[in-house]
């Protein structure tokens with residue numbers, strides 16, 4: 001097999017509007033931004049990857065601007081001239097060259113895996129142990145903060161058979177009001193959908209002790225990261241006494257975090273996310289540790305568009321047991337996407353696409369229209385001005 005010598009790495013910031021306001025605990029957002037990675041080899045093959053943040057650096061500290069800067073200034077010089085098949089040594093070299101920056105590292109790892117798959121004519125999941133599933137039951141985020149409009153939105157999703165699992169974004173308002181809203185949504189959808197809540201670390205242990213039993217009584221089946229990411233001891237106490245499932249998200253980034261969570265039994269299940277753990281292979285290692293420790297898996301997201309979602313789905317295809325499914329729902333939230341074929345949700349499940357590498361392609365016209373550094377033609381805008389006059 002000939003080498004996949006990396007000749008260039010391009011990081012392009014793309015701004016995408018959302019279909020509606022998404023209210024996270026820390027910010028409200030009408031748009032999201034991604035970094036598209038294009039990695040080209042000497043022989044003219046191209047691998048792609050995506051980094052995204054949930055509309056800002058509040059979750060993981062990186063922003064699309066820092067991701068692009070790190071790729072341009074630090075990562076590209078380390079990887080240029082190396083072989084994209086040398087993934088493990090390259091990731092080790094990157095870890096020595098720059099601490100952290102997991103989101104940036106994940107996006108270039110995706111592009112290397114895409115190149116490998118394309119060169120070998122196989123999908124990425126074949127490079128990671130093979131396929132255990134071809135679709136994922138997929139949660140939809142409810143995040144307007146208003147119960148009746150959220151129930152209506154969920155009903156539209158049920159009707160179109162896109163989603164029958166819903167995750168309430170919580171933590172933006174007073175906990176009493178927030179829990180009331182969550183319980184109202186769960187009761188409104190009772191018997192028709194699975195409802196979960198994610199306060200993104202906003203509650204202390206006392207508030208959590210009060211809130212979670214009320215949410216469980218209303219039919220909420222899982223609560224994700226209600227308390228601070230560092231507080232595994234409190235999460236272990238909550239897990240031991242709760243009769244709904246407790247999931248850790250922010251508290252899990254590294255294999256070492258995972259080992260500690262399993263040792264402490266700090267959660268019933270954990271949210272795997274490619275971006276926070278610096279890549280598909282590292283996330284796969286974390287999944288193995290969780291399984292060995294008897295902790296269930298969930299396929300999490302940072303709301304990637306269809307490019308990153310396809311990459312996540314390649315990893316997800318290698319996971320046999322996901323008792324609460326996952327949430328690769330970003331493509332439904334963006335009003336514009338940059339993939340030729342957007343992610344498909346059929347009978348409440350995201351489909352794994354056939355194809356080599358990540359099995360997804362960039363739509364060049366869409367990219368041109370939404371890349372941040374696009375230039376407008378003065379000639380064209382003059383023409384449209386004179387047409388209006």
Ligand SMILES: O=C(O)C[C@H]1C=CC(=O)O1
Nearest residue numbers: 054141200249301302303
């Ligand atoms: O889960 C989070 O903490 C962050 C974000 C990603 C998906 C979503 O609904 O919110």
Ligand SMILES: [Mn+2]
Nearest residue numbers: 198224225249
């Ligand atoms: Mn979360």
